[in-house]
Amino acid sequence: MAYKLPPVHLLTIFEAAARLESFKAASEELFITPSAVSHQVKALEEHLGFTLFQRKSRGVTVNAAGAMYLHHIQTGLAAIELGTKKVRHRFSSPCLKISCFTTLASNIIIPQIGAFQSAHPDIDLRIETGNHVADLRYDDVDLALRVGDGNWPDVQVEKITDLKIDVVASQVFLDKHQIKTHHDVNRVPLIDLTYMDDMWNQWAKSLSIDEITDKRAITFSDYDSTIRAASQGVGLALGMFPIENIQVLRGTIVKPFDQELEFPSSLFAVYRKEDTQRHDISCFLKWLRQSPALQ
Numbered sequence: 001m002a003y004k005l006p007p008v009h010l011l012t013i014f015e016a017a018a019r020l021e022s023f024k025a026a027s028e029e030l031f032i033t034p035s036a037v038s039h040q041v042k043a044l045e046e047h048l049g050f051t052l053f054q055r056k057s058r059g060v061t062v063n064a065a066g067a068m069y070l071h072h073i074q075t076g077l078a079a080i081e082l083g084t085k086k087v088r089h090r091f092s093s094p095c096l097k098i099s100c101f102t103t104l105a106s107n108i109i110i111p112q113i114g115a116f117q118s119a120h121p122d123i124d125l126r127i128e129t130g131n132h133v134a135d136l137r138y139d140d141v142d143l144a145l146r147v148g149d150g151n152w153p154d155v156q157v158e159k160i161t162d163l164k165i166d167v168v169a170s171q172v173f174l175d176k177h178q179i180k181t182h183h184d185v186n187r188v189p190l191i192d193l194t195y196m197d198d199m200w201n202q203w204a205k206s207l208s209i210d211e212i213t214d215k216r217a218i219t220f221s222d223y224d225s226t227i228r229a230a231s232q233g234v235g236l237a238l239g240m241f242p243i244e245n246i247q248v249l250r251g252t253i254v255k256p257f258d259q260e261l262e263f264p265s266s267l268f269a270v271y272r273k274e275d276t277q278r279h280d281i282s283c284f285l286k287w288l289r290q291s292p293a294l295q
Helices: 008-020 023-030 034-048 064-091 102-119 171-177 182-187 199-206 223-231 245-250 279-289
Strands: 053-056 059-062 095-100 124-129 143-148 156-168 190-193 216-220 237-241 261-271
Touching (some): 008 023, 023 034, 059 064, 102 124, 102 223, 102 245, 102 279, 143 279, 156 199, 156 279, 190 199, 190 223, 199 237, 199 261, 216 223, 223 237
Parallel strands (some): 095 143, 190 216
Antiparallel strands (some): 156 237, 156 261
16 A cells, blocks of 8 residues: 655755754754755655644644644654664664673683684674673664573573683782682672672672671672772682683683682573574674683
8 A cells, every 4th residue: 555654855954953942952952954844844844744743832732633643653763773773683684783791801801703704704793792782673683692580571592601610819819818728718709780780798698707797899780890809909808610711711810719609590592582693692692602711
């Protein structure tokens, strides 16, 4: 069927002007002049056959028709945007966009990325790092690598590896504080992580150590900062293994006790259900699971 719609550019200008209730603010957002906004809104009103704004000496406000129309236009534009992203993800140029936290990228992916490129020269990778948890409904990301329980709705979830935790620190810190036994943790600063709540006490309990005293140097909300602080001698931290294996081999951090504890979270790959058959995702996940850094 043929759709009798106003020109799309008029709808986007109206949406901005109605949402902001200001032709001037809309012009600044859209990088056109206030006069152009006014003329385009007027053209839309003439196309529709009714007014959308109450015009006042000091500005404009949407009328009842404008408010109702704004709701429908925003719903329609959002649907078009989402549909465009879905089609682009599936049929655009072969570039696999991956989101993960910085430590995972630097310890696991980057050291072996040359091997992946040699095996799959047809697949281009774009890796985005940070603490933001990608929302696959809206973000321009194909594959997210997350630590958690794997219980995420409406996405395809694959476990990459189970995780364990162990105490890590810099050698300088260990030498300075003469850390020799497990019981020494109660007399030095401990670095905490918000989503590892009570893990220090769980680690202590596994070794039949009295409850850890509440002596903290600092608490971080992201894992990358925790490990960075430990490597710089701030205190003892709990590192995730095998993710930190390469840092231990390099001597950036040290495991003073080598007493790993099962971590309740695992490393997962998350992607859209409609991408289950994507060749590039399948190749990358197979390579990642076989990575020597995760063995």
